[in-house]
Amino acid sequence: MREEYFKIEQGLYQGDMDILEQKELRNVLESYSYEMRNNLDSYGSFEKYLDEPTKKEFLAEINQVVEWLYADGENAPKEEYSTRIAKFRSIGDPVKNRHYYYSELDLYFEQHENAQKDITNKIASKPDLTDMQKEQIGSKQNSAASLMDGVKKDRESKQLFEDPAYKLDDVINCISNLKSETEGIFSLPPPKEKSPDAKMDGDDEKKEEKPAEEADKGKEDVEMKNEEKPAEEAK
Numbered sequence: 001m002r003e004e005y006f007k008i009e010q011g012l013y014q015g016d017m018d019i020l021e022q023k024e025l026r027n028v029l030e031s032y033s034y035e036m037r038n039n040l041d042s043y044g045s046f047e048k049y050l051d052e053p054t055k056k057e058f059l060a061e062i063n064q065v066v067e068w069l070y071a072d073g074e075n076a077p078k079e080e081y082s083t084r085i086a087k088f089r090s091i092g093d094p095v096k097n098r099h100y101y102y103s104e105l106d107l108y109f110e111q112h113e114n115a116q117k118d119i120t121n122k123i124a125s126k127p128d129l130t131d132m133q134k135e136q137i138g139s140k141q142n143s144a145a146s147l148m149d150g151v152k153k154d155r156e157s158k159q160l161f162e163d164p165a166y167k168l169d170d171v172i173n174c175i176s177n178l179k180s181e182t183e184g185i186f187s188l189p190p191p192k193e194k195s196p197d198a199k200m201d202g203d204d205e206k207k208e209e210k211p212a213e214e215a216d217k218g219k220e221d222v223e224m225k226n227e228e229k230p231a232e233e234a235k
Contacts, residue, residue, distance in 0.1 A: 018078065025081035030069055032085060036092045037062045048160045049098040050091075058091055094163065101168050102160055105151070108171045112148050115175055116141060119182050128190035137182050144178040147171075 039046040040055055050058065065073070065084060073080070119141060123129065129137075147170070154165045 022075075022078040022081070025078050025085065026069065026074075026076075029065070029081050029085050029088070032088055032092065033062045033066050033069075036088065036095075037066070040095070046095050046099050049095045049102070051159075051161045054091065062088070098160065098163065101164055102155070104168060105155060105171070108168075108175060109148070109152065112144065112171075112175050112178075115179055116145065119178075122182075122186055126186065130191060133185050133188070137185055140178055140181050144174050147174045 036046070037059060038044055040050060040059055041047070047055075065088075119137065123134065123137065151164075151166050151171055158164060
């Protein structure tokens with residue numbers, strides 16, 4: 001009996017979970033449909049980020065689904081909701097990504113330009129930078145400028161409803177790395193200055209050491225001769 005009750009309880013629980021999931025998926029489909037329809041309509045935020053033929057067909061399907069949700073689709077199986085959501089997102093999510101990318105791009109162009117100017121000013125204000133450090137900084141500046149030039153050319157060649165060749169994360173990471181890596185070089189302590197007399201002092205020390213070595217050698221020779229002399233006398 002306990003096993004039978006447990007099975008019944010599990011069945012009821014699973015049934016409740018299925019109903020909750022079904023309602024959640026229905027709400028997601030409804031919310032996404034309204035978001036796309038409102039923003040793709042005239043003067044909407046996403047209007048320019050989907051080509052006209054696709055947008056016309058997409059909006060017509062959205063309108064059909066909204067009507068269906070309040071009629072036959074009100075209690076549709078959750079699998080059907082999932083299928084429609086996936087289809088809508090395959091069109092709608094790239095639209096949202098293009099809107100975000102192209103809307104934010106000018107801001108990051110400005111940030112990159114400011115970062116390059118700031119680095120150039122720091123180079124001028126730090127005369128203790130070595131030639132190697134300057135070369136390293138210049139290499140990082142050129143690398144960042146090359147990527148940003150590619151982004152700019154790609155932007156100029158694309159319509160707003162076309163996918164860009166870059167991602168906004170690429171741009172953000174490029175600027176962030178440029179700042180952090182060059183700052184790491186700027187924060188290095190200045191190289192120690194060599195004393196102009198250092199070489200001369202070293203030469204003097206060598207000169208002083210040489211006579212001492214010669215004196216020691218002469219002393220050893222004398223001692224060896226003194227040791228040999230008694231042996232010869234004994235003969």
